[in-house]
Amino acid sequence: MAIVELLTISNLAVVIFFIGLYGAMSQRNIIKTIMSVGIMDLGAITFFMLANYQPGARPPVSGTPVENMADPVPQALMITAIVIGVSVIAMCLAMYMRVAYRYGTADWKILIRRLEK
Numbered sequence: 001m002a003i004v005e006l007l008t009i010s011n012l013a014v015v016i017f018f019i020g021l022y023g024a025m026s027q028r029n030i031i032k033t034i035m036s037v038g039i040m041d042l043g044a045i046t047f048f049m050l051a052n053y054q055p056g057a058r059p060p061v062s063g064t065p066v067e068n069m070a071d072p073v074p075q076a077l078m079i080t081a082i083v084i085g086v087s088v089i090a091m092c093l094a095m096y097m098r099v100a101y102r103y104g105t106a107d108w109k110i111l112i113r114r115l116e117k
Contacts, residue, residue: 013050018043019043023039024037030100037088041085
C-alpha cells in the first residue's frame with residue numbers, strides 16, 4: 001500500500017505545516033524563509049478548516065434543521081487567520097526590502113555578520 005493512500009487531507013495539512021517549518025529553520029535566504037512561513041500558515045489554516053468538517057452540513061442561513069447546520073465560527077476564525085497571515089507576509093516583505101536596500105544581501109548569515117560590525 002502506497003503512503004499516498006494512507007494520507008487523509010488532515011494528515012496532509014500537518015505534513016504541509018512541517019514542511020514549512022523545516023524550510024523556515026533551514027533556509028539561509030530571507031525570501032525563502034518568508035515563503036516557508038506562508039506555507040506553515042497554509043498548513044495550519046487547512047488543518048483547522050478540516051478539523052470541524054461535517055459531510056452534508058448546510059449553511060446556517062438556508063433554514064435547515066439545527067442538526068444539519070455547519071458551525072460558522074471556525075470559518076470566520078480562519079478568514080481572520082488568512083487576513084492576518086497575508087498581513088504578516090506583507091510586513092515581512094516590506095522589512096526585507098528595507099534590509100536588502102540597506103545591507104545589500106538576502107542571506108541570513110551575511111546579514112548577521114554585517115549587523116555585528
